[in-house]
Amino acid sequence: MFQYQIIPVTAFQENCSIIWCDKTNEAAFIDPGGEPELLRKAVEKLGVNIKQILLTHGHLDHVGAAVALANHYNVKIIGPSQEDEFLFSGLPQQCMQFGFPYTDSFLPDRWLTEGEQVKVGNITLDVLSCPGHTPGHIVFINAKDKIAFVGDVLFKSSIGRTDFPRGNHADLISSITNKLFPLGDDFIFVSGHGPMSSFGNERMTNPFLV
Numbered sequence: 001m002f003q004y005q006i007i008p009v010t011a012f013q014e015n016c017s018i019i020w021c022d023k024t025n026e027a028a029f030i031d032p033g034g035e036p037e038l039l040r041k042a043v044e045k046l047g048v049n050i051k052q053i054l055l056t057h058g059h060l061d062h063v064g065a066a067v068a069l070a071n072h073y074n075v076k077i078i079g080p081s082q083e084d085e086f087l088f089s090g091l092p093q094q095c096m097q098f099g100f101p102y103t104d105s106f107l108p109d110r111w112l113t114e115g116e117q118v119k120v121g122n123i124t125l126d127v128l129s130c131p132g133h134t135p136g137h138i139v140f141i142n143a144k145d146k147i148a149f150v151g152d153v154l155f156k157s158s159i160g161r162t163d164f165p166r167g168n169h170a171d172l173i174s175s176i177t178n179k180l181f182p183l184g185d186d187f188i189f190v191s192g193h194g195p196m197s198s199f200g201n202e203r204m205t206n207p208f209l210v
Contacts, residue, residue, distance in 0.1 A: 002123050002145045006190060007042055010034035010100075012061040017149060017190055020048040021121025028052045028120045029069060030140060030149050031192060034101070036065040040072060054118060054125075055079045055108060056151030057137040058087030059164070060094040062192060064103050076109040078118065081129060084136030085111075086166070112138055125149075128179050132172025133160035141183065148189040148199075154180060156197035159208045176202075176209065 004019045010033055018039070020027035027048035032039055043050055050073040053066050057080045070077050087094070091105045112118070114129035118140065126141040133152045137160075140149040152160040154176050162169040180189075185200025202209060 002142055002147075004147075004190070005042065005046065006196075007039060009038060010061060010064065012193070014061045014192055015190060015194075016065075018042060018046065018048070019120055019123070019149075020046070021123045024121035025049050026051045026121035028054050028118075029066075030054045030190075031056055031062040031151060032065040032069055033061045034064040036068040036072070039065060039069060051075055051120065052118070053077045054140060056139065056149065056192070057134040058084035059134065059152070060091055060098065060100050060103055062151065063088070063091070064100065067104070067106050077106075078108060078110045079112040079127070080108075080134075080138045081113060081131075081136035082111040083131065084134050087134060087136075114138075130175035130179050132162055132168050132170075132175050134164065135166045135168070135171075137175075139180065143183075146184065146187045148180065148183065148187055150180065150189045150191055152192040154189065154202060154206075155191045155193065156195050156202070157206055158194075159206070173209070
């Protein structure tokens with residue numbers, strides 16, 4: 001069975017998710033934005049085995065702890081799409097711009113494209129390309145349990161910013177309405193920041209979409 005725990009990290013209160021399969025005990029981080037020691041302690045308390053690190057996009061508050069955790073657990077960093085490569089190369093500049101602890105530039109071990117799947121134990125995550133907030137933003141979908149990890153595409157009562165380099169508002173709205181909402185109103189989602197919601201709730205009430 002699919003399990004998850006959400007841990008907000010850093011002053012940006014970015015939601016890092018630890019997901020795991022309770023049959024195999026295999027686990028993954030999604031968007032570890034910082035505070036690697038806090039995240040390691042959470043893993044130790046859960047007693048799960050981290051096998052990979054998954055990233056939805058290349059903004060520093062979603063990738064800041066990725067390398068430290070990858071080195072600690074000797075695992076690969078996977079995702080997002082290669083369209084976000086410029087963000088990974090520019091991580092030191094992002095840190096200076098936002099007053100974030102220094103993070104060296106790095107590249108994921110593997111880029112992802114729409115239609116690919118990622119396995120975490122017996123759990124299958126489908127990859128959707130959802131550009132707009134960043135050009136290479138992806139979303140991880142667990143169709144069996146009807147839950148999505150949407151990064152900064154969609155929030156409860158809000159949507160992702162598009163005023164960052166290579167952001168595109170039209171693309172963002174298209175990603176939400178043409179990729180996410182068709183999955184079904186009963187899908188719940190974990191955003192990059194803030195509380196969870198459902199696609200149905202946002203379709204009907206989100207002031208940026210109705």
